Amino acid sequence: MAPVSEIHFTDYLLRGAKAAVVVAGAEATRLVSRDVVSRRDLAVTSDSQKVTLGIIAAYVVIIAILWNFPYVRWSLWPFKMLVIAFHEFGHAITAVLTGGRVKSISLDPHEGGVTHMVGGKSAITLPAGYLGSSLIGAILIFTGFNIVASKIVSIGLGVCFLLTLWWGKRDWLTIITILLAVGLLIASWFIVHAEALRFVVLFIGVMSSLYSVWDIKQCDDLILRKVNSSDASVFAKRYGGSSQCWGVIWSIISILFLAAGIIAGIAAFPQSFAQQEDDSKNFLPTR
Template sequence: MQTASGARLDMGRVALLLAFLAVGWFFWDSPVLRPVKLLVVMMHESGHAIASLIVGGSVQSITLRADESGACFSALPPGVLRQIIVFSAGYLGSAVMGAVLMLATFRFRLRRLVLGAACLWLAVMGVLYARDAFTLAFCLGTSAVLGVAAKFLPEGAVEVVNLFLAAFTALYALFDFRSDLWDSQVRAGSDAALLAQHTWVPAIVWAAIWTLLGISLLGWAAYKSMHVDHKSSNMRMPPLSSARRF
């Protein structure tokens, strides 16, 4: 399939993306996937932390728990807009990370750099903001694993790892929208409910806005990443199906 711009749909990438989504869906409750879930929770909390710093606030701590919950404690200057940005950056942050993983790997060919950046991000977040042993151990341990993968995995394997992380991050973000924002009991304690207290905009409205933005972003990134643009040499890459097998 080819678009009007000349971009061709790479069926190898599409098949692998769908396969990873299926694995995440069917093995969602498997303990094997728990480290990846915690990684996405860290993306969520990092979104809050980065947004807090951008609006002029400070981050006191980030906490992860083995039950896949997390928290970011920060101090913000007064202002409704600042609160909207920071509270929105959690759920949208994981959607943004999923989109960035796909685009950086397949549109901009930054394969090893993606894993290297993730390694650095986890190490910095852990050292600066972890205040408990579990969070620090997870951040530094996962950082080390990603760093080793970036250094030693073959190029084709790096692509596969990045696509798996992107697919699982996107799936987790969608599940988060469904379970946290559209379940009325859970939504009562979510970021949407907390933001509603500051803005007087109902939590269900924030849930709708975040869900629409997150799904639109992930869909656009997947569309762009699954196509090979033959008109632009600097964006061109061989299809995943032609990568070396290991």
């Protein structure tokens, strides 16, 4: 049985997450309703949308190049560890939400991670690693189209990071990864009224989405070769099918999440850079 202090702290953080959603929800609703209702198509009309799409494309190319070249690939290592933390958070939060208990989270320097948990519904917790990190990536890409939306999602990320830090408090790499990520987000708030924040959020979102797809496909993991300890192989043993089959399904879902994040961002946030900066000055201003 979990110690009373652990249960209370986890419950406190989960209540904090709900509170953050409620506080930020009104602003998010205002932004979306103001523009989506009056726009019935997905035409890319504003310069900010065009720039954002160009940056997403550039991120994809840059990440793909850095990913596959020796030595320089190490430049992505901190972000890989971060999206692995997202992966493990997906396992952990779904375990808690389905009645389980998380004992610990740990990250591995060789780009791996593990979540130790008891209980929960494995039909949900097993795919929640890949699909959870893909969903987080899609949400980050969606909010990366707008400065205020990026501020809002960074608050949610902060709550997720606190939970991950609590579950991984005995693992030094988890602690360092989370603290560096929090530091990067906080620093970005203070650059040109948080304009830099949305580009950081976009990069983390693209990285998280691509990592989920590539890790499933190339996998060092599921489709090109079999690894007995992968999430998909365990899922296949328990629920039928093959790890390759589930890997393909999860990969397709991850790509759909990515596409949905981009489409939703175009539909919801047509504001110009000037409009976004004005909105940012009125929502948790930093300058």
